[in-house]
Amino acid sequence: MWDVIIAGGGLAGLVNGIILAEAGIHTLLIEKKDYPSHKVCGEYISNEVRPFLERKGLFPYSFKPPEISYFTLSSVHGKTSKTALDLGGFGISRYNFDHFLYLKGREKGLDFLLNTQVNSVNFDNDGFEVGLSNGQLVRSRILIGAFGKKSKLDKVLDREFTRKEAGYIGVKYHVRYDFPNDEIALHNFEAGYCGISKVEGDVCNVCYLSTRRLLRKYGNIEEMEREVLYKNPFLKDIFNHAEFLFKEPKVINEVSFEPKNPVENHILMSGDAAGLITPLCGNGMAMAIHSAKLLSSLIIPYFNQKGQTRAQLEKEYTQLWNAQFRKRLWVGRNTQKLFGGTLASGIAVNTMRFLPFAAKSIIKSTHGKVF
Numbered sequence: 001m002w003d004v005i006i007a008g009g010g011l012a013g014l015v016n017g018i019i020l021a022e023a024g025i026h027t028l029l030i031e032k033k034d035y036p037s038h039k040v041c042g043e044y045i046s047n048e049v050r051p052f053l054e055r056k057g058l059f060p061y062s063f064k065p066p067e068i069s070y071f072t073l074s075s076v077h078g079k080t081s082k083t084a085l086d087l088g089g090f091g092i093s094r095y096n097f098d099h100f101l102y103l104k105g106r107e108k109g110l111d112f113l114l115n116t117q118v119n120s121v122n123f124d125n126d127g128f129e130v131g132l133s134n135g136q137l138v139r140s141r142i143l144i145g146a147f148g149k150k151s152k153l154d155k156v157l158d159r160e161f162t163r164k165e166a167g168y169i170g171v172k173y174h175v176r177y178d179f180p181n182d183e184i185a186l187h188n189f190e191a192g193y194c195g196i197s198k199v200e201g202d203v204c205n206v207c208y209l210s211t212r213r214l215l216r217k218y219g220n221i222e223e224m225e226r227e228v229l230y231k232n233p234f235l236k237d238i239f240n241h242a243e244f245l246f247k248e249p250k251v252i253n254e255v256s257f258e259p260k261n262p263v264e265n266h267i268l269m270s271g272d273a274a275g276l277i278t279p280l281c282g283n284g285m286a287m288a289i290h291s292a293k294l295l296s297s298l299i300i301p302y303f304n305q306k307g308q309t310r311a312q313l314e315k316e317y318t319q320l321w322n323a324q325f326r327k328r329l330w331v332g333r334n335t336q337k338l339f340g341g342t343l344a345s346g347i348a349v350n351t352m353r354f355l356p357f358a359a360k361s362i363i364k365s366t367h368g369k370v371f
């Protein structure tokens with residue numbers, strides 16, 4: 001019997017696991033893939049998590065991540081506005097960052113089961129029975145759901161958001177392209193937006209959010225890019241002149257920004273499994289790390305101090321999670337409406353140009369305090 005099982009080893013799962021293992025809690029992390037592997041993500045991390053990562057020895061200095069402090073926005077037809085970011089961030093590929101955290105986890109004594117999927121969860125006798133893709137059943141007192149934005153497990157658990165249409169797709173490339181180290185740009189196109197910023201090794205991440213409707217209309221990714229993304233002159237230039245480093249784009253389907261609950265079926269959800277913020281906010285990774293810090297800090301006294309009930313733990317985590325993240329997700333969902341339309345994206349660019357304080361206030365309300 002494990003104290004804690006973590007389903008999913010992205011940033012939320014890894015950070016939860018590292019903190020719990022450090023505290024001597026007997027923890028198993030189950031990840032369906034292996035490390036290192038690529039993930040669809042813009043790979044810009046907000047500096048709100050930097051002091052925490054530095055304190056815990058989890059900042060990936062060895063990769064010399066570029067520091068990003070300027071933000072450029074372009075409308076569907078390429079009208080731009082640029083602003084300094086109050087907080088800024090850094091760029092690192094998930095390929096290297098997740099692998100770096102995986103090695104840190106092993107150093108701290110965190111146990112891993114890789115290339116294994118959690119297929120089922122059963123809560124009984126005040127504990128969990130977890131069914132795995134290799135046919136094994138494992139048990140734990142606490143189960144952390146860190147299985148990301150979309151997992152088969154969501155359907156198995158019949159989570160409410162899975163009953164609504166998830167209309168977005170995410171596409172990522174790594175490219176070589178002449179782009180400043182200290183900038184992140186977000187270029188609008190019909191029904192979506194595409195980010196570009198540097199990660200380690202002088203490589204650019206190019207990652208966009210589009211819709212399944214648009215993909216269906218054009219039949220394939222390449223055609224959709226040519227017919228839709230290329231209308232923005234910045235994107236046309238990137239796609240025509242960059243050196244593409246992957247053979248194929250990395251793609252995820254059925255992305256949903258519907259609200260979720262931080263605790264479901266007694267599973268304590270962390271990261272995107274608790275709620276996915278729209279990527280334009282550039283802080284889903286920071287939220288995943290922050291939620292893992294909050295959750296693991298509650299689980300440690302649950303094991304060490306005794307006397308606390310499961311109901312109290314669940315209530316406390318729900319309250320903390322809602323206080324920290326629910327409003328940000330709401331602002332992110334509503335700000336996204338200003339993106340991807342010709343008129344709306346023009347208004348967004350003008351707001352940044354002529355009402356910089358209003359734009360900064362929106363950016364601020366989608367971010368948390370530095371911790």
Ligand SMILES: Cc1cc2nc3c(=O)[nH]c(=O)nc-3n(C[C@H](O)[C@H](O)[C@H](O)COP(=O)(O)OP(=O)(O)OC[C@H]3O[C@@H](n4cnc5c(N)ncnc54)[C@H](O)[C@@H]3O)c2cc1C
Nearest residue numbers: 008010011012032042043044118148151170271272284285
């Ligand atoms: C297009 C796009 C661009 C983005 N750009 C940015 C950005 O620039 N900056 C930013 O901060 N955020 C960005 N985000 C959001 C960010 O990627 C996520 O918020 C972040 O990855 C959340 O981490 P996580 O650990 O919760 O989930 P993940 O990193 O997705 O990890 C979940 C893990 O669970 C595993 N898993 C799933 N199901 C199972 C199962 N049943 N059993 C075992 N393992 C399982 C998966 O293999 C995966 O490794 C973007 C998102 C999208 C869609």
